[in-house]
Structure formats: structure tokens, C-alpha cells
Amino acid sequence: xxxxxxxxxxxxxxxxxxxxxxxxxxxxxxxxxxxxxxxxxxxxxxxxxxxxxxxxxxxxxxxxxxxxxxxxxxxxxxxxxxxxxxxxxxxxxxxxxxxxxxxxxxxxxxxxxxxxxxxxxxxxxxxxxxxxxxxxxxxxxxxxxxxxxxxxxxxxxxxxxxxxxxxxxxxxxxxxxxxxxxxxxxxxxxxxxxxxxxxx
Amino acid sequence: xxxxxxxxxxxxxxxxxxxxxxxxxxxxxxxxxxxxxxxxxxxxxxxxxxxxxxxxxxxxxxxxxxxxxxxxxxxxxxxxxxxxxxxxxxxxxxxxxxxxxxxxxxxxxxxxxxxxxxxxxxxxxxxxxxxxxxxxxxxxxxxxxxxxxxxxxxxxxxxxxxxxxxxxxxxxxxxx
Numbered sequence: 185x186x187x188x189x190x191x192x193x194x195x196x197x198x199x200x201x202x203x204x205x206x207x208x209x210x211x212x213x214x215x216x217x218x219x220x221x222x223x224x225x226x227x228x229x230x231x232x233x234x235x236x237x238x239x240x241x242x243x244x245x246x247x248x249x250x251x252x253x254x255x256x257x258x259x260x261x262x263x264x265x266x267x268x269x270x271x272x273x274x275x276x277x278x279x280x281x282x283x284x285x286x287x288x289x290x291x292x293x294x295x296x297x298x299x300x301x302x303x304x305x306x307x308x309x310x311x312x313x314x315x316x317x318x319x320x321x322x323x324x325x326x327x328x329x330x331x332x333x334x335x336x337x338x339x340x341x342x343x344x345x346x347x348x349x350x351x352x353x354x355x356x357x358x359x360x361x362x363x364x365x366x367x368x369x370x371x372x373x374x375x376x377x378x379x380x381x382x383x384x
Numbered sequence: 385x386x387x388x389x390x391x392x393x394x395x396x397x398x399x400x401x402x403x404x405x406x407x408x409x410x411x412x413x414x415x416x417x418x419x420x421x422x423x424x425x426x427x428x429x430x431x432x433x434x435x436x437x438x439x440x441x442x443x444x445x446x447x448x449x450x451x452x453x454x455x456x457x458x459x460x461x462x463x464x465x466x467x468x469x470x471x472x473x474x475x476x477x478x479x480x481x482x483x484x485x486x487x488x489x490x491x492x493x494x495x496x497x498x499x500x501x502x503x504x505x506x507x508x509x510x511x512x513x514x515x516x517x518x519x520x521x522x523x524x525x526x527x528x529x530x531x532x533x534x535x536x537x538x539x540x541x542x543x544x545x546x547x548x549x550x551x552x553x554x555x556x557x558x559x560x
Contacts, residue, residue, distance in 0.1 A: 264551075271552070271553075274398065275555070275560055298543055299549060302549055306555070308552050309555055309560075310556060349558070350557035351556055352556060
């Protein structure tokens with residue numbers, strides 16, 4: 185029986201796990217949502233344009249509606265007025281979805297250490313791949329997409345079970361230096377008090 | 385026969401000054417010159433009268449309206465300075481008018497009845513310094529979110545803010 189099937193079908197049958205098949209398909213058809221707010225957006229456009237040609241890596245279908253995307257590329261600084269918009273767009277994207285934080289500003293706030301700029305989108309959103317650089321070169325963004333594809337293929341499941349395990353916030357905690365300054369001010373300490381502010 | 389050595393611009397400024405003294409009886413304006421720029425300091429309680437008088441003598445464009453926080457600046461006596469940069473489009477004459485303000489009374493009359501272009505400029509000054517312009521047609525914050533509590537360009541506000549940039553819900557991967 186088995187030999188008969190073998191004879192008829194030859195090498196046209198591949199055996200794999202459903203998870204691996206789904207992940208393979210997903211990894212090679214990423215549809216990015218370009219959340220470009222600054223100069224990183226220019227590099228993102230260059231990555232998608234003819235010279236670097238992101239479509240060679242199976243993720244060229246940029247869609248400006250979050251409902252049609254599964255990869256959010258946060259390219260540029262995000263200010264406190266923009267962050268609720270970013271979170272809303274993220275929640276509007278259908279599962280399974282991934283997030284690339286592109287550039288120094290999206291990852292950490294970069295040089296914009298001011299009251300208005302969010303110090304890294306990973307504080308408020310789950311980020312899968314970080315791209316350093318100011319702005320990163322298109323090659324770096326392509327590398328990050330290849331990394332993400334490897335990540336999807338190595339751990340992806342058909343019903344997205346791997347996301348259900350990520351129940352904790354993944355970015356830096358809120359209790360950082362700025363929070364300390366606020367608490368100190370509330371308790372009546374001066375900002376320039378050396379004893380309570382040894383960092384500067 | 386006109387004196388050929390006299391600067392036509394200077395005589396224009398003198399005419400403007402004398403017209404202003406007629407239009408604003410009993411109000412002392414402090415005039416000064418700096419690198420060819422004419423500056424005038426108005427009394428804050430007579431601001432509305434001064435502004436309409438400036439418009440009257442030909443300053444038909446408000447090129448800029450801004451403010452300066454003078455906290456710990458040199459030996460300044462006052463806390464805030466509101467600056468009106470005016471232009472006479474016809475003659476090209478410029479005037480920089482200033483008033484000084486101190487806490488707690490940071491309310492001044494709006495310039496929108498005189499120059500409507502003051503609309504967004506005044507909202508921005510309020511946004512950044514907390515100076516209130518009474519009589520403005522749509523007075524609210526311009527750049528920052530409505531729920532923002534502080535005035536970030538004041539010198540006693542920390543550059544990193546008071547935690548406003550961290551005041552958001554954290555979305556984890558499992559719940560998104």
C-alpha cells in the first residue's frame with residue numbers, strides 16, 4: 185500500500201508540523217504597518233524602495249490601515265500625545281502580530297530626554313526586535329526583519345500560543361530616575377540636592 | 385529744504401513716538417534702542433490701550449507674540465516678560481513692545497481684538513508659560529494635551545518633566 189502511494193506521488197509529499205507550516209507562511213508574508221514619525225521613516229521608505237527592495241524578503245506590502253497588517257514598525261520618536269494613538273493602532277492590528285522598534289528614539293527616547301517624549305515604546309508596548317542606530321541604515325532594518333522571521337519560524341504556533349505566555353510588561357519598569365525625581369519633589373526635597381540626586 | 389544728514393527712519397520713529405504720546409495721554413512708555421531696534425516697555429495695566437494705539441499709528445501686523453521667563457535671569461526684577469513684535473507693512477518700521485508680569489496675577493487682555501493673528505500665539509504662550517489672555521475667543525492649550533497640568537517652558541519646571549511621559553497604561557503581549 186505504502187509503496188503504491190510512494191510510486192504514484194513520488195517526491196511531491198512533504199511532512200511537517202502544522203505549527204511549522206503556519207510559521208513558515210507567516211514569516212515570509214509579513215505585512216508591515218509603517219508607523220513613521222521621524223527621520224527613521226525616511227530610511228524605512230528607502231528600505232522599501234528599489235535600491236534595497238524589502239520585497240526580496242517577503243515583507244513589502246506596506247499597508248496604512250492597521251487592520252490589514254501584522255508587523256508594526258515604529259520608526260521615530262513617539263511623543264506623549266502620540267502614544268495613545270500608537271497603542272490604539274497596535275490593538276487594532278489582527279493576531280498574530282509583531283513589533284519592530286526602529287532607531288534610538290523608538291527604543292529609548294534617544295537624545296530627546298524631555299518631558300514630552302516617551303523614553304522607549306517598549307515601556308508601553310510589547311516589542312519583538314530592536315534596531316539600534318540614528319537612524320539605522322536600510323541594511324539594519326532588513327537584518328531586523330530577517331531576525332524576526334527567524335524568531336517567528338523558531339517559536340511560532342498556529343494558534344499563537346507563544347503570545348499567551350508573555351503576560352508581563354517587557355520594557356523598563358516605571359520606577360526609574362524620573363519617577364524618583366517626582367517622589368523626591370513630592371516629599372519636599374530639592375532637585376539639585378546632591379544628597380538625594382547623586383547621579384548628576 | 386530737508387536736512388540731508390538726517391536718517392529718514394529716525395524721523396519716522398520720532399513722528400510715531402509723538403503720535404503715540406497724543407494717543408496715550410498720561411501713560412509713560414519707556415523707549416530704548418538696541419542695534420537699530422526700537423523697543424518700548426508698556427505698563428501692564430494699560431496694555432489694551434497701548435496695543436490699540438500701536439495699531440492706530442500704523443503697526444498693522446503682529447509678527448510675533450511670545451514670552452520670556454526671567455526667573456534667576458541676571459538681576460531681573462520681574463518674573464515674566466511678554467513680547468509683541470510689530471511691523472508697519474507700509475513703511476517697514478518695526479517695534480518691539482514688552483510688558484512685565486509677576487505671579488500671582490498673570491492675566492492680561494488678549495490682543496486678538498487688535499490683531500486676530502494673535503489667536504494661536506496667545507494660546508501657545510498660555511501652553512508654555514501659563515499666562516492667561518482674557519477676552520480670547522477660544523482659549524485653551526494649543527500644543528500639549530488638554531489634561532496637561534504644568535507649563536513646561538517655565539524655568540522651575542524640570543526638563544524631564546514630572547512623570548507625564550510615563551503616565552500611560554502598559555500593554556502586555558498576552559492582553560493585546
